[in-house]
Amino acid sequence: MHTDAPSLSLDGDWDFRWSPVADVPLPGVEDGWGSLPVPSHWVLHGHGAPSYTNLQYPFPIDPPHPPEENPTGDHRRTFSLPSSFDAAARVLLRFDGVESHFRVWLNGELVGWSTGSRLATEFDVTPLLRAGDNELLVRVHQWSAGSYLEDQDQWWLPGIFRSVTLLARPTAPVDDVFVRAGWTATLGDAATAGTAASGRPSTGTGTITFPTLDAAFPVRFTVPSLDVDVTWDTPEDVAPITVEGVEPWSAELPRLYDATVSTGTAAGERAGGETVALRLGFRTVQIVGDRFLVNGERVVFHGVNRHETHPVHGRVFDEEHARADMALMKRNNVNAIRTSHYPPHPRVLDLADELGFWVVLECDLETHGFLFTDWVGNPSDDPAWRDAFLDRIARTVERDKNHASIVMWSLGNESGTGRNLAAMSQWVHDRDDERPVHYEGDYTGEYTDVYSRMYPTLQETESIGGGTPTPLMECGPAEAARQRSKPFLHCEYVHAMGNGPGQIAEYEALVDRFPRLHGGFVWEWRDHGLLARTADGTDYYAYGGDFGEVVHDGNFVMDGLVLPDDSPTPGLAEFAAVVAPIRFSLGERTVLVENRYHSASTAGLRFCWTLSRNGVVEASGRFAPGVVAARESATVPVPDEVLAAATAAPAAGEELWFDVTAELAGPTAWADTGHVVARAQRLVASRPADVPRASRTGWEGDRLGEGTFSARGDLVSWKGHEVAGPRLELWRAPTDNDSLSSQGGYETADPVLTAGVGDPDAPASAERWRDRGLDRLTHRLVAVTRTDRGLEQRVRVAAANSGWGVDVTHRWTLTDAGLLLQTDAVPFGAWDVTWPRIGVRFDLPAGLLDGSADWFGTGPLESYADSSHAARVGRFSAPVRSLGVEYSMPQETGHRPELRALSVGPFTVTTVGAHRAGFTLSPWTAQQIGKAMHPYELPTPDHTYLYLDAAQHGLGSRACGLDVLPEHQLWPQAFSWSVVLG
Numbered sequence: 001m002h003t004d005a006p007s008l009s010l011d012g013d014w015d016f017r018w019s020p021v022a023d024v025p026l027p028g029v030e031d032g033w034g035s036l037p038v039p040s041h042w043v044l045h046g047h048g049a050p051s052y053t054n055l056q057y058p059f060p061i062d063p064p065h066p067p068e069e070n071p072t073g074d075h076r077r078t079f080s081l082p083s084s085f086d087a088a089a090r091v092l093l094r095f096d097g098v099e100s101h102f103r104v105w106l107n108g109e110l111v112g113w114s115t116g117s118r119l120a121t122e123f124d125v126t127p128l129l130r131a132g133d134n135e136l137l138v139r140v141h142q143w144s145a146g147s148y149l150e151d152q153d154q155w156w157l158p159g160i161f162r163s164v165t166l167l168a169r170p171t172a173p174v175d176d177v178f179v180r181a182g183w184t185a186t187l188g189d190a191a192t193a194g195t196a197a198s199g200r201p202s203t204g205t206g207t208i209t210f211p212t213l214d215a216a217f218p219v220r221f222t223v224p225s226l227d228v229d230v231t232w233d234t235p236e237d238v239a240p241i242t243v244e245g246v247e248p249w250s251a252e253l254p255r256l257y258d259a260t261v262s263t264g265t266a267a268g269e270r271a272g273g274e275t276v277a278l279r280l281g282f283r284t285v286q287i288v289g290d291r292f293l294v295n296g297e298r299v300v301f302h303g304v305n306r307h308e309t310h311p312v313h314g315r316v317f318d319e320e321h322a323r324a325d326m327a328l329m330k331r332n333n334v335n336a337i338r339t340s341h342y343p344p345h346p347r348v349l350d351l352a353d354e355l356g357f358w359v360v361l362e363c364d365l366e367t368h369g370f371l372f373t374d375w376v377g378n379p380s381d382d383p384a385w386r387d388a389f390l391d392r393i394a395r396t397v398e399r400d401k402n403h404a405s406i407v408m409w410s411l412g413n414e415s416g417t418g419r420n421l422a423a424m425s426q427w428v429h430d431r432d433d434e435r436p437v438h439y440e441g442d443y444t445g446e447y448t449d450v451y452s453r454m455y456p457t458l459q460e461t462e463s464i465g466g467g468t469p470t471p472l473m474e475c476g477p478a479e480a481a482r483q484r485s486k487p488f489l490h491c492e493y494v495h496a497m498g499n500g501p502g503q504i505a506e507y508e509a510l511v512d513r514f515p516r517l518h519g520g521f522v523w524e525w526r527d528h529g530l531l532a533r534t535a536d537g538t539d540y541y542a543y544g545g546d547f548g549e550v551v552h553d554g555n556f557v558m559d560g561l562v563l564p565d566d567s568p569t570p571g572l573a574e575f576a577a578v579v580a581p582i583r584f585s586l587g588e589r590t591v592l593v594e595n596r597y598h599s600a601s602t603a604g605l606r607f608c609w610t611l612s613r614n615g616v617v618e619a620s621g622r623f624a625p626g627v628v629a630a631r632e633s634a635t636v637p638v639p640d641e642v643l644a645a646a647t648a649a650p651a652a653g654e655e656l657w658f659d660v661t662a663e664l665a666g667p668t669a670w671a672d673t674g675h676v677v678a679r680a681q682r683l684v685a686s687r688p689a690d691v692p693r694a695s696r697t698g699w700e701g702d703r704l705g706e707g708t709f710s711a712r713g714d715l716v717s718w719k720g721h722e723v724a725g726p727r728l729e730l731w732r733a734p735t736d737n738d739s740l741s742s743q744g745g746y747e748t749a750d751p752v753l754t755a756g757v758g759d760p761d762a763p764a765s766a767e768r769w770r771d772r773g774l775d776r777l778t779h780r781l782v783a784v785t786r787t788d789r790g791l792e793q794r795v796r797v798a799a800a801n802s803g804w805g806v807d808v809t810h811r812w813t814l815t816d817a818g819l820l821l822q823t824d825a826v827p828f829g830a831w832d833v834t835w836p837r838i839g840v841r842f843d844l845p846a847g848l849l850d851g852s853a854d855w856f857g858t859g860p861l862e863s864y865a866d867s868s869h870a871a872r873v874g875r876f877s878a879p880v881r882s883l884g885v886e887y888s889m890p891q892e893t894g895h896r897p898e899l900r901a902l903s904v905g906p907f908t909v910t911t912v913g914a915h916r917a918g919f920t921l922s923p924w925t926a927q928q929i930g931k932a933m934h935p936y937e938l939p940t941p942d943h944t945y946l947y948l949d950a951a952q953h954g955l956g957s958r959a960c961g962l963d964v965l966p967e968h969q970l971w972p973q974a975f976s977w978s979v980v981l982g
């Protein structure tokens with residue numbers, strides 16, 4: 001609780017000694033000590049090393065024992081109590097987080113021990129304190145019985161990683177407060193709730209109750225802005241308070257009311273009391289049938305799983321960084337956080353209350369590694385561990401129970417199932433009868449209130465939502481019926497590892513269709529990369545294996561929407577576009593504006609439009625759909641300028657686009673005025689470009705216009721610069737989703753697949769692609785013939801030891817607009833795999849990498865068939881080096897489909913004809929990228945590679961989820977495309 005009682009921070013530099021084993025004598029003052037900041041993880045300060053595993057326990061599964069090789073850190077410091085502690089009745093020593101087991105001595109006396117790394121511990125140290133110097137010694141062991149309960153997919157990072165504080169407890173204390181602030185719409189007002197012109201919902205009735213008020217009475221409770229000021233003389237006097245005219249709290253409009261609870265106010269003056277500050281958010285959480293409601297309305301989670309991770313500090317809290325991260329979430333339409341898989345630093349919840357997020361607060365519990373023993377010995381069902389489980393959930397709920405943002409408790413993650421989890425649930429229900437209990441591993445729904453799954457297929461999700469019933473995981477008919485009667489959420493979905501995730505829109509479409517589905521939480525918000533340095537001094541972001549771990553899970557810890565250096569990925573832009581709270585449908589004559597907010601009206605937004613011709617804005621303005629209430633929609637006419645443009649015939653090669661945006665009308669705590677919340681566009685009119693006319697001139701030696709060709713028919717120079725190409729390419733540097741195969745894939749010998757049902761045994765795409773030699777195509781010139789104004793080059797492309805390949809014909813013609821290159825690619829032989837891409841590569845000068853590219857086409861970011869909602873057609877410009885994303889493990893990046901025109905350095909590329917190629921500009925070839933495990937392993941670029949792709953395979957999310965859906969797969973087929981090089 002935030003109290004005005006005195007406290008003393010013990011953070012700072014402590015004496016430190018490290019040992020690789022547990023069994024070492026306790027050091028004395030005179031022993032040699034180094035120094036270590038508290039809070040910190042010693043492995044990030046040169047003592048031992050971090051290690052990463054997903055499910056695996058990095059020690060033998062021999063519960064409850066840790067091995068002797070148990071890194072141990074002794075921490076020592078002295079302090080003396082300030083005079084503000086003089087009047088204290090008791091002094092508590094508080095640890096906010098220590099991984100994983102620690103013992104404490106004060107002035108040579110053992111105070112106690114604790115486990116529960118991400119949970120707070122308080123010791124009463126009153127009798128051990130003395131005047132003057134006090135000596136505090138804390139011994140931390142990395143491994144303990146507790147580690148068996150902390151097998152989360154993340155770095156193992158031992159140490160005192162959160163603050164240590166001494167708390168002076170007053171003689172008339174407030175020891176515990178559990179306050180609940182409920183809200184109901186005022187009768188008669190419900191119809192207009194959410195329409196207030198201020199952008200705030202109308203007010204309603206707030207009810208404040210105290211399930212717990214453990215304090216020295218009399219107690220005074222105030223909510224100044226609601227004119228609440230009551231004093232209760234005895235616990236029996238405490239009564240609910242009802243207030244009218246209260247604005248509700250929601251993730252969208254996080255209205256907080258400051259409140260205080262004070263003791264020691266008997267005679268109107270302080271006498272050994274304290275004042276605790278609370279921030280009340282009025283909201284009522286309910287499950288009604290299969291709906292999860294807050295303030296009477298269904299909540300749809302557009303959430304992320306948030307771990308505590310920082311590239312330099314690990315899990316040590318950095319408030320500024322956390323706030324910036326959460327503001328970035330808000331700017332990307334993230335409205336919910338699951339605190340995977342433990343309670344975060346307590347300030348995160350203050351920020352969630354204030355910025356507005358629906359929070360599923362998860363207990364610090366995971367025993368996933370027992371999967372390797374077939375769950376034999378799993379603590380979740382072993383009575384010997386019952387107290388440990390109950391202790392963890394109690395400490396979780398008690399610390400955070402007063403946060404408005406928390407709307408559900410989660411028992412933990414991936415711990416199998418068993419009696420101890422059921423007991424935890426019972427404990428929560430007894431303590432907090434309002435918030436529902438979540439735990440994904442309760443597949444049959446025995447002891448949880450919501451049905452939750454991670455990474456179910458679209459079919460399963462549809463079935464759970466109410467579509468054709470299919471069997472539910474681990475459920476018999478009765479259990480399935482029980483699960484189908486509950487609200488459903490994806491506690492994890494659309495795994496954001498590397499380039500991806502695909503299919504966000506497909507999941508969202510189901511949430512739109514079935515009200516039983518309440519959205520979900522992307523896995524996950526950030527990559528957990530740790531800043532490290534190579535032997536030759538290059539900084540990089542490390543993942544599993546980079547610290548020489550005995551067992552590790554590689555780059556599976558790099559699966560976030562945000563890169564370790566805080567850059568948002570295109571996957572985040574895709575998420576923001578798909579889940580945008582405003583949805584537009586652009587018709588020929590009308591614009592439909594749908595408000596998908598839970599409770600906010602559109603009063604806080606402004607609506608803008610533009611009409612552009614070939615990417616250049618020609619007209620623009622605002623439109624006013626009026627204040628649209630939450631869950632309502634409005635229609636406005638298309639602006640006259642746009643209507644007029646639709647009827648006037650465009651010139652050849654012209655495209656007219658009508659774009660609309662919903663933008664913030666004023667600044668918020670997380671974005672400036674003008675921040676775009678949602679956008680849409682519609683092609684108003686277009687006319688294909690004419691195929692350029694053949695030029696009057698022709699060959700001059702080897703030169704054709706601005707190009708020079710080799711005898712083989714290759715372009716060897718362009719505008720006086722040495723170049724190479726075109727060279728057919730089918731390979732892309734495999735994405736994590738191409739390389740991994742957590743679930744079945746669709747790649748089967750028989751490409752005719754029943755929609756959505758993959759082959760569970762299909763190997764990863766990249767494996768099959770490599771097996772068929774797509775990364776090592778060879779080329780055989782079949783024929784090259786010069787024509788009057790060009791040449792025709794035919795090449796057969798295939799891999800070693802394969803009878804399948806692609807016959808390519810390149811037809812070059814000199815035209816008035818430049819060199820027209822028409823490419824036909826026709827597969828031959830018995831192809832039985834998808835293609836990563838089909839396109840050609842040109843090797844252009846490396847010097848282009850230092851300049852920028854301008855293009856009219858899709859952008860601003862890369863996009864792929866199943867991740868294309870954030871892309872729009874427009875005119876964009878970007879430094880060439882920024883066109884690709886620096887994924888933590890190098891992989892395919894930078895594809896921008898449907899190019900119209902590109903200019904880079906002296907070169908221009910214009911697509912002509914119906915099938916527009918996409919483009920990629922990269923410092924490396926797909927083969928070079930595919931070989932590198934970290935960005936620093938990429939060679940010094942010797943070219944700028946331009947790929948012009950007729951098509952690319954989709955992304956999927958198969959690293960942990962679905963393969964590329966059939967409709968987004970690229971199966972071998974003939975392609976023709978044309979470009980003009982100018």
Ligand code: GAL
Nearest residue numbers: 054153413414492523559960
């Ligand atoms: C889930 C798990 C997460 C993470 C994810 C894969 O099974 O709950 O912690 O491991 O898979 O990245």
